[in-house]
Amino acid sequence: MVEIRKLKTAKLMKKVMADHFYEIDAAMKAGNPKVAWCTSVGPAELLRAMGFVVYFPENHAAILGATRTATDYIPVANAIGYSPEICSYLTADVGAYLKGFTPLAKIYDGIETIPKPDVLVYNTNQCRDVKDWFEWYARRWNVPCLGIESYVNVGEVTETHVQGIAGQFKKLADDLTAATGNKLDMDKLAETVWLSRKCSDLWKEVLEMATHKPSPLTFFDGTIHMGPAVVMRGTQVAIDYYETLLEELRGWVAEGVAAVPGEKFRIYWEGMPIWGKLRENAELFLRLKTAVVASTYCNSWIFTALDGNDPWNSMARAYTELFIVRDDDYKEEYFIKMKELFDYDGVIFHDAKTCPNNSNCRYGLPQRLQEKAGVPFVTIDGDLNDLRCYSEEQAITKIEAFIEQLGERQ
Numbered sequence: 021m022v023e024i025r026k027l028k029t030a031k032l033m034k035k036v037m038a039d040h041f042y043e044i045d046a047a048m049k050a051g052n053p054k055v056a057w058c059t060s061v062g063p064a065e066l067l068r069a070m071g072f073v074v075y076f077p078e079n080h081a082a083i084l085g086a087t088r089t090a091t092d093y094i095p096v097a098n099a100i101g102y103s104p105e106i107c108s109y110l111t112a113d114v115g116a117y118l119k120g121f122t123p124l125a126k127i128y129d130g131i132e133t134i135p136k137p138d139v140l141v142y143n144t145n146q147c148r149d150v151k152d153w154f155e156w157y158a159r160r161w162n163v164p165c166l167g168i169e170s171y172v173n174v175g176e177v178t179e180t181h182v183q184g185i186a187g188q189f190k191k192l193a194d195d196l197t198a199a200t201g202n203k204l205d206m207d208k209l210a211e212t213v214w215l216s217r218k219c220s221d222l223w224k225e226v227l228e229m230a231t232h233k234p235s236p237l238t239f240f241d242g243t244i245h246m247g248p249a250v251v252m253r254g255t256q257v258a259i260d261y262y263e264t265l266l267e268e269l270r271g272w273v274a275e276g277v278a279a280v281p282g283e284k285f286r287i288y289w290e291g292m293p294i295w296g297k298l299r300e301n302a303e304l305f306l307r308l309k310t311a312v313v314a315s316t317y318c319n320s321w322i323f324t325a326l327d328g329n330d331p332w333n334s335m336a337r338a339y340t341e342l343f344i345v346r347d348d349d350y351k352e353e354y355f356i357k358m359k360e361l362f363d364y365d366g367v368i369f370h371d372a373k374t375c376p377n378n379s380n381c382r383y384g385l386p387q388r389l390q391e392k393a394g395v396p397f398v399t400i401d402g403d404l405n406d407l408r409c410y411s412e413e414q415a416i417t418k419i420e421a422f423i424e425q426l427g428e429r430q
């Protein structure tokens with residue numbers, strides 16, 4: 021059997037992520053710097069510029085999923101009234117906390133718990149669940165919970181949107197000072213926004229290495245290597261990481277090394293990863309000589325609007341321009357643009373049971389895309405973290421049939 025090719029930079033990733041968690045753990049234990057929790061597309065730049073170390077619970081919830089422990093803890097949150105229908109990041113994370121479990125304690129010597137925050141900060145640009153999630157902890161620990169209430173289903177991002185969100189960002193800075201005493205340094209904010217922008221540009225370049233044929237990386241590599249873009253954007257560490265990764269990927273492209281040897285088909289993955297089945301899915305596509313070359317999910321941490329010369333407005337624009345915030349007309353055009361860029365043969369829509377926000381197959385979009393741009397698609401039912409919602413056998417059958425159909429079209 022052909023083995024999954026691993027990028028050497030994956031070793032550096034382990035170190036970078038370990039340093040990240042140890043830094044937050046040390047801050048929590050010392051009580052300095054203060055710890056802020058942040059949603060994955062929340063105001064990380066602002067928090068760093070105000071001197072917080074930043075922890076991302078969605079990353080923790082994804083680790084629960086990837087280590088296949090999430091499904092054990094979801095029922096614990098269900099039992100206190102958090103429905104099995106809502107975000108399984110939320111339910112896995114809250115359930116694990118209630119049972120005193122964190123995979124971080126298994127992975128990192130000396131870390132015993134998730135870090136207790138001094139403040140919890142959300143942006144509802146992705147969903148309401150993040151706010152509900154943070155409010156649960158806020159009540160539990162009597163810690164302030166602040167945030168930005170975003171627009172949803174946005175077509176064109178207008179100045180009205182930008183001004184509205186920029187105003188909330190400024191108020192959030194004042195509220196954070198009132199709640200924690202940490203003050204904003206505007207020079208630091210400009211610098212952090214630039215660092216974040218640089219990280220985003222490099223991450224974009226990494227993902228676009230998959231435009232090469234054969235592709236040197238797949239969606240499954242992307243879900244691993246995106247770590248620094250999510251949890252360390254706004255730091256030099258993330259920039260250094262992606263420079264190293266890019267160098268290795270450029271080498272692979274120069275030598276014609278394929279992530280999927282004998283690449284025959286190229287696929288776009290739409291929706292959340294199935295964290296507990298990453299390896300199995302990577303192996304399935306390897307066997308089918310199919311490279312999953314692009315995804316909305318990995319692209320979600322590209323923030324090309326960020327501009328250190330205009331931090332407030334550019335942060336507001338960057339966090340409102342996100343795919344997840346946009347309406348279906350925008351999304352259709354986006355898929356077509358991605359087809360031109362990555363030259364994919366078809367789209368797999370993952371209908372994640374507990375995340376309607378990242379499941380774009382529920383309002384006829386795949387059918388419209390097929391009609392408009394001739395893009396073949398298949399939909400699979402599953403979930404990001406709750407493996408009880410994923411019928412592996414059915415998904416494999418659907419994917420195999422889909423690839424066979426793509427073969428008939430060639």
Ligand code: SF4
Nearest residue numbers: 107146147149375377
């Ligand atoms: S976007 Fe989906 S997966 Fe992410 S926090 Fe919201 S509901 Fe959960």
